[in-house]
Amino acid sequence: MATTEEPTIELKVFVDKEKSRVLFAESGKEFVDVLFGFLTLPLGTIVRLLGKESQAGCLDELYKSVERLPTGFFRTEACKTMLLRPINGAAKQCCQLKVRVDDTEHREVYVCRGICCCARADCACSSVPGAVCRCGKSMTRVGGDRPEYDSTSSTAGAGSVDGVFVKGDIKFIVTDDLKVATASTSLMLSLLDKFEVQDPSSLEQKTIQLSSDKIISLLKRSLTSNGPLTGHYFDVDMAHDDSGIDMLHENLHHEQDNGGEHTLINLNISVLQTKDNSSVLYAEVGGDFVDLLFGLLSIPLGSILKRYGKCGSKGCVDNLYSSIGGSVKGFLGPECQSFLQSPKLAPFFGCGSSKILQVEELSPYKEEIGTCFTCFKTYGFSNLTYCQGKYWNINSTHYYPNCTEPVKTTSLCEVDPKSPKEECENGEAYVKHGHQKFIVTDDLHVLPLSLASTIQVISEAKIQKRDLVEKELALTKPHVMEIFKAALVTRKALSTVLLPPMNMKKLYHHSFGLY
Template sequence: MAKPEGPTIGVKLSVDKEKKKVLFAESNKEFVDVLFSFLTVLLDTIVRLLDKQSQLGCLDQLYKSVEDLNLEYFQTSACKAMLLKPLNAASGHCCRLKINVDGSVPRVVYVCKDTRCSALSDNAFSSFPGTICKCGKVMESIGQCPKYDGDTETAAATCSEDGVFVKGCLKFIVTDDLQVAPASTSLMMSVFEKFGVLDPAVLEQQVLQFSSEKITCLLKRLLTSKQPLTDHYFEAPVPQDDASLEALVQNLHPKQENEDQEMPGNLKIRVLLTKDNSALLYAEVGVDFVDSLFGLLSIPLGSAIKLYGQCSAKGCLGNVYMSIDGSVQVFVREECQSLLLDPKSLGFSGCSRCHDIPYKNSLRRYEAFCANTVKSIKLCEANPKEPNGGSEKGEVYCN
């Protein structure tokens, strides 16, 4: 068998071959870091990684709709780029993972190619290519992100023995449904008891090397299965998408005192139903509704779980989320807990109707002019959605 290209992460599985069941995996911090990083990945990135076969409801079709729309329907070309290739706000951490499936790279900034307009345009920069400067030119010159920006600073301060998200050099137990806990004999015995294993010697120990490709396959499994390790090891077929939403209905449609009451900010749509009202044929909607739909693509997986309790009714990513908030909380670096349990979209991305995105849209650039003099310049991020440039926080992708 050909060796996989690129780095791999070894994970030891305890397998009951007779029952065709993986009881648990023993792993180091590298594998757990990768599992935790899934919570920071945006929904549209998941769709792209899984080649529009994510089985996350209708998101695959929504992503394809963005791909198929001509640029003329977007405020700027940057708007389409933001939706199809979004930036992970946790890129400063994820780029240090041994295997980083979403391809996050350290943040770069784009500036106007006309150096003369720098002072005239509030020292503007953008995180997205194709953003329009106030002078009307496209920001396409790549500049280096300031060294001490946000999570890059945090990432640099990591203890050498720590992982990206977890502390120290601990060993972990990951159950078949992806509950994560520090390794211990008592935990292993409880798993044996749960699955009726009287003699652990009957179990086979198999070391599985996870490459980037296999990590991506595992990501799909954990979105579609309650036993992703077993299904991955025994190569079970991925179930077909039935778009089950029964577990999300009440969260998606909270009860109101008066369903007919018009609330500020409500969106109105006109729908065409069959004569017996048994099916909806199509809806006529405004730009604000389409914009809200597109904004859903930029929500991180962890935020979807926080909002709705889970991301997929069939998967078990929620167990990873609950482990961070429970059994392994004290072993997760403090500065990373909110990054994993309440991840945010990068500035100007996302949908304001879904969740608030507190965002600081400025950086500081430090330039040394001589051995004893350092000049500090405040940089202000331009809104990629603004066709005329500017830093006002707008939410509109489409015309």
């Protein structure tokens, strides 16, 4: 039985064997397209692809908190799904990559199965399974793929000169720290000078094949290391990299609020910390604060880098982002330049976090298809011709229509998966806002507030009650921006932001055993 061979991308690396280092690589459009595709991935998708071992600050712990939190704490069942499997706003492009990294199903449309649904006029649909239709029924998958994802319309199809994001079939140079530029003699000479290579023939040239698994591994290295190509080629263990910590110290507590809004409505928290300001054990918070933290998982990596630059990662993905407006500017498709520099959220994924980070949201999906409401509910996209077709009746020697419905079109209209049926207006929150309280630990592990959970955190910290103090804080927008930033690079996000700045360096040296 024949098996389909997994697609791979070819990459030629130039290796300094004496120093055990990959200096740079030469590639075609396919590899560069995949690298730029990293920027469109939501943070929650990255954590999931990396098996909740991304080592990107507190993101793994945030993701696991969403997994463990009962569905009843979310506004709808679909809210939890949206955070654990966020949809990529650039899914249409990323589905055309030669090697796909994101395995999220982006093409499906979900509707309820009710033929007598009250949403008949504008057939309510969703991109998220489990969303609630206007009739109150849960939406399940419809057969076939959306017409807009038709592979025949791909701009990067077989034989195409252009790539998914890149224009033309040209060669690129990618350095070990993922700076991308078009290949040229002057660039080659400058790189040889930079790496002090006197004899170019001394470099070893190797061609490697990158499968989906290997590219996912490269993604992880790019988040935590400044030499992901070397790490991959020599199979170096991914050790904890604290290279971004000092830069975080310098940039925290200096956020500017360009909008002039210094406060967030009712965002008050209670912090349990040590009296000597050495650490925060946890914060007692409401659903509004938890919603802001969870919303980070829906934000694209490129939007984080746009806002925070180098401080948005301990690795070198910021070099990828910088290359778009720098060394490869003019070599990207007309629309690609814009949505790679400012990746957008999928429809209805907007939330409090995206508002603070100024990430835009795409318009809801709307489509008019050539089939009646009943046939679409029955067959989905998989058999649109049934509704328009006819069959031959042997007895009467006449053609009869397969479907007798007079209206042969259906308008699909995407609804908000975060809004329960009983709510008339759309809402942005994932988590219910109410009287329920939560505790958020220093590494942003979220738990419903209970006596057992608070005692457990204190016991694990091995700190006596006499050494603890509770403080009430009203968080401003800059505070939240700083917590987001710290959450990306350190597992002590609350201590980093909420303790006095003078204690930061001491805290980190103590945390990483540098004394």
